[in-house]
Amino acid sequence: MAHSPDTALIHHDRTEFQLERIILFSDAVFAIAITLLIIEIKVPELHEKTNHASLVALLRLIPKFVGFFIGFFVIATYWAAHHRIFRFVHRYDDGLIWLNILFLLSIVLMPFTSAYYGEYPQLNVPFVLYCASVISTGLLQMLMQRSLASPKRGYVHPEVRRHPDLDLGRPMIPTVVFALGIVVALVLPNSWMSRMVFILIFPFMKLYSYRYRRLQREYTAQEAQATHTA
Secondary structure, eight states: OOOOOOGGGSTTOOHHHHHHHHHHHHHHHHHHHHHHHHHTSOOOOOSSOSHHHHHHHHHTTHHHHHHHHHHHHHHHHHHHHHHHHHTTBOOOOHHHHHHHHHHHHHHHHHHHHHHHHHHOTTOHHHHHHHHHHHHHHHHHHHHHHHHHHOTTTOOBOGGGTTOGGGOTHHHHHHHHHHHHHHHHHHHSTTOSHHHHGGGGHHHHHHHHHHHHHHHHHHHHHHHHHHHHHO
């Protein structure tokens, strides 16, 4: 089956440098997105310069800070995932570049959806919008990992296509949990249960850790067998 030519073979092309540019650009987008989360929280203006007024104003910001911390750790989690999978990439093409750009587009939308949800935590529309934003990022993450593991693309070396870090189980967990949040919000629109579904990520990730360790053992055994055979 025909493959697109390796970018390293193209005249005057510096694949390693170009890949580094893609990663650095991605890191910058993540950093800006995380910074924008806290910029959305304004210092409260006090009409009365008293300790009581300052405390009341600070307490009113609690929903915004909750949205900030959720948004921060969600973006940080996707940065860690991006860092984890891109270490395998040894070649790229326009398809990978634009897939990465679409993934980053979903990241830069999060400060707005997170701030919207933090401003109106009692309303379902901002909540559903934020969940949809995270779901889109998760789906793009899964699509990117699937593309990296595809033998047709040749983005990674054949021996790492079965690496546990390219398993789709990990990015599937937050995607499913946030989708569940939307379902609960629609079924029980007047309940706060939908806001509590985020907690499910922790036990699900704990369960996934058993699968990850099993995949890691299988991958290590296969690598050892391949080395011994060679």
